Amino acid sequence: MYIEQGYKGNLGAWNFLIIPGLFSAFMLVNYVMTMSMIEQGVSVEDTMQQLIDQIGKLPTLVLNLSIFVIGIIGIFIWALLINQQSFRGITTSRKKVDWKRVFFMFFFWGILSAGLILLSVYLAPENFEYNLDWSRFLPLLAVVLIMLPLQTSFEEYLFRSQMMQGLGILTKTRWIPFIVSSVLFGLMHAANPEVEKLGMGVMVFYIGTGFLLGAMTLLDEGLELALGFHAANNIVAALMVTSTWTALQTDSIYLDVSEPTGMGISDFASVLIGYPIILIILGRIYKWKNWSEKLFGRVLSKEEFLALDHQEQPLQNQSL
Structure with a gap:
């Protein structure tokens, strides 16, 4: 019942789409400007490098992340004050936010992704330079642990909460918000320098990750697993390995010095095979049932949901 939590707000479905719509418009303008720069022979990589040369890697990272810090504050203000939802309601369908799920997924994916990076370094050491400098790494660690989860x-709250709940309530379906939010999540990264360097094939990774996170949210009826996965993915990437042409350029432990060659078979396999395996593992751990209904079924009407929620309240009070 995660999508249906939106009914507990006092406003209409369109209110859930204001911030996602504005942000999507912002990203579209950013993408158009980026493509215009490329057509004029101005590289995104060179532009970013100029900024880094002027103010440094860490200040550039802080500057880039600051917009997202402002964004998460804006979403919470909008959801809590305008949509009049609770923090629990925009996060989960459970009676309280399950932080154990967040931290389990964080450490599960963090350890696995860190292990895969170390395996890559071991198998192809010529592609990496050891880059650890404690005087630069420790400030990076502080910034990453504070700002990247935000x-x-x-x-997550933009695409899997605001957009998914809003579209679900508007269309009374689960498959439309599942597909639309996942695709738009991927397209949001279209202006990243990785796309310029690796080609549009890398969008399979971004959109595929959107579908993974969307499936986690709908199958588990909450954002907790997606929050943990996403935070672990970006934190590990920022701390362990970077290159001169990625969106996140940091003083990480390793520097990838290999020449980018685009998406290979192994990259596509990690998305098309690896991601479903992750869902199967999580499904066994959390005993997910009715996968088809949760991903593609209908959303209850407001009357149906409130009636069902009202029936559950006496049972909850009795158990207390």
């Missing part, structure tokens, strides 16, 4: 949470 950045990833902004994206």
Whole structure:
């Protein structure tokens, strides 16, 4: 009943789409401007490098993340004060936010992704330079642990909360918000320098990750697993390995010095095979049932949901 939590707000479905619509318009303008720069022979990589040369890697990272910090504050203000939802209601369908789920997914994916990076370094050491400098790494660690979870949470609450609940209530379906929010999540990254360097094939990774996070949210009826996964993914990437042409350029432990060659078979396999395996593992751990209904079924009407919620309240009070 995660999508139906939106009914507990006092406003209409369109109110859930204001911030996602504005942000999508902002990203579209950013994409058009980026493409215009590329057509004029101005590289996104060179533009970013100029900024780094002027103010440094860490200040550039803080500057880039600041917009997301403002964004998550804006979403919470809008959802809590305008939509009049509770923090629990925009996060989960459970009676309280399950932080154990957040931290389990964070450490599960964090350890796995860190292990895969170390395996890549071991198998192809010529592609990496050891880059650890404690005087630069420790400030990076502080910034990453504070700001990156806010950045990833902004994206989760934007796409998997505001947009998914809003579209679900508007269309009374689950498959429309599942597909639309996942695709738009991927397209949001279209202006990243990785796309310029690796080609449009990398969008399979971004959109595929959107579908993974959307499936986690609908199958588990809450954002907790998606919040943990997304935070772990970006934190590990920022701390362990970077390159001169990625969106996140940091003083990480390793520097990838290999020449980008685009998406290979192994990259596509990690999305098309690896991601479903992750869902199967999580499904066994959390005993997910009715996958088809949760991903593609209908959303209850407001009357049906409130009647069902009202029936559950006496049972909850009795158990107390």
